[in-house]
Amino acid sequence: MFKELELDALKEIGNIGAGNAATALSMLLSKRVKMRIPEVKSLPFDEVSMLVGGPENVVSGIFFRVEGELAFNILFILGPNDTLNLLKIMLQREKADLNLTSLEESALKEMGNIIASAFVAALADFTKLSLKISVPCLAVDMAGAILSVPLSLYGCIGDTAFLLETEFEEGLDDIKIQFFLIPDDDNAFKVLLNSIGVRASNGNNSSGDGRI
Amino acid sequence: MEIIRVGMGEYKTAKAPAILVSYGLGSCVGVALYDSTKKIGGLAHIMLPDSNLASKRDFNPGKFADTAIERLIEDMMSLGANSKKLVAKIAGGAQMFQLKSENSMMMIGKRNVQAVRTKLNRLNIELIAEDVEGNYGRTIEFSCETGKLTVKTIGRGTKIL
Numbered sequence: 001m002f003k004e005l006e007l008d009a010l011k012e013i014g015n016i017g018a019g020n021a022a023t024a025l026s027m028l029l030s031k032r033v034k035m036r037i038p039e040v041k042s043l044p045f046d047e048v049s050m051l052v053g054g055p056e057n058v059v060s061g062i063f064f065r066v067e068g069e070l071a072f073n074i075l076f077i078l079g080p081n082d083t084l085n086l087l088k089i090m091l092q093r094e095k096a097d098l099n100l101t102s103l104e105e106s107a108l109k110e111m112g113n114i115i116a117s118a119f120v121a122a123l124a125d126f127t128k129l130s131l132k133i134s135v136p137c138l139a140v141d142m143a144g145a146i147l148s149v150p151l152s153l154y155g156c157i158g159d160t161a162f163l164l165e166t167e168f169e170e171g172l173d174d175i176k177i178q179f180f181l182i183p184d185d186d187n188a189f190k191v192l193l194n195s196i197g198v199r200a201s202n203g204n205n206s207s208g209d210g211r212i
Numbered sequence: 213m214e215i216i217r218v219g220m221g222e223y224k225t226a227k228a229p230a231i232l233v234s235y236g237l238g239s240c241v242g243v244a245l246y247d248s249t250k251k252i253g254g255l256a257h258i259m260l261p262d263s264n265l266a267s268k269r270d271f272n273p274g275k276f277a278d279t280a281i282e283r284l285i286e287d288m289m290s291l292g293a294n295s296k297k298l299v300a301k302i303a304g305g306a307q308m309f310q311l312k313s314e315n316s317m318m319m320i321g322k323r324n325v326q327a328v329r330t331k332l333n334r335l336n337i338e339l340i341a342e343d344v345e346g347n348y349g350r351t352i353e354f355s356c357e358t359g360k361l362t363v364k365t366i367g368r369g370t371k372i373l
Contacts, residue, residue: 045259046219055236056351058366063309065318099367137309141366144236145349148220148259149308152239152320155221155259155275157267185267
C-alpha cells in the first residue's frame with residue numbers, strides 16, 4: 001500500500017499534468033475551464049463503471065495508450081449531453097443525437113488529443129521520463145464496455161484498479177469531461193514516484209480489499 | 213423472478229426461472245452454460261484468457277477463461293447439474309478501440325474468445341451459439357427457464373441466441 005506522502009506525490013504529479021490539460025482545453029474552447037483536484041483511487045472493477053453512471057450508461061470514450069518508460073492508459077469519458085454540447089462549441093452547429101459523422105468523430109478525437117498530449121507533455125517534462133502517446137481512439141458505447149479495455153489489463157495483478165481521476169468542467173455550456181489515468185499495473189505508479197525522487201514502498205495496491 | 217447480476221470477474225449459477233445478467237461487456241466474454249434437463253444455468257464474466265497471466269498465486273479464478281469455466285461447472289454440479297449435459301453460448305470479446313500497440317493485451321477481446329472456445333472444446337462442452345468480437349459493447353441476459361441468451365447492444369439491435 002502506498003503511504004500518505006506517496007499518494008500526495010502522485011496527486012501532485014496528476015495535478016501538474018491535469019492543470020496543463022485544463023489550460024489546453026480552455027484555449028481550444030476559448031472558455032473558462034474548471035478542474036477538480038485529481039484523486040487517486042483504488043476501486044473494485046465493478047465500481048469503476050459506477051463513476052460514469054453504471055455499466056450500461058451510453059458514453060463517449062476517447063482512449064489513448066501511453067508507452068515508453070511508463071505504460072498507462074488515458075481515458076476521457078463524456079456523457080451524451082456533454083458530447084453534444086462540446087460538438088456544438090467546436091463545430092458551431094446543433095446536433096440532436098449520438099450518431100456521429102466522421103467530422104464529429106474527428107473533432108472529439110482531436111479535443112482528446114489536445115488535452116491528453118498536454119497532460120503527457122507536462123508529465124514527461126516533470127518526471128524526465130520518455131513517453132510516447134498513441135493516436136486517439138473513440139467509441140460511443142456502454143460505459144462498462146469502454147472501461148473493460150484498461151481494466152482487463154489490471155485484472156492480471158489484482159481485483160481492484162488503482163487509478164487517477166479528475167474532471168474538467170466548462171460551466172456555461174454544461175460540459176463535463178471525466179479523465180482517468182489507468183496504469184497497466186501498480187508498478188507504473190512506482191516508476192512515477194521514483195522518477196521524482198520519492199522512494200515507493202513495496203506493496204501491491206490491488207490487493208482486492210478496496211483500500212489504498 | 214430473480215435477476216442475478218454477474219459483474220466483471222464473477223461467475224454465478226442459478227435455477228429456473230432466474231435470469232443471469234452481465235451489463236456492458238466489452239473485451240470481456242460472457243460464458244453461459246446450461247443443463248436443459250435440470251434447468252440449471254451458469255454465467256461467467258471473464259476478463260482475461262489465461263490464469264498464467266495472473267501475477268499472484270491467490271488470484272480470483274473468475275477473471276480467467278480457463279479457471280472461471282472450471283469453477284462454474286463445479287458450482288453447477290453442486291447445484292445438481294449433469295456435466296455431460298452442459299451446452300454453452302458465448303457473447304462479447306469485442307475490440308472497443310482499434311489501436312496499434314506493442315502490447316498484445318490491446319487485442320484482448322479476440323484472445324478471450326479463443327481461450328473460451330479452446331477450454332470448452334477441451335471439456336467436451338458443445339458451443340451451440342455465439343455472438344462475439346466486433347467493436348461494440350453488449351449486455352447479456354441468460355434465462356435459466358428457456359436457456360436463451362439475449363444480447364442487447366446500443367444501436368445494433370437485440371439478438372436472441
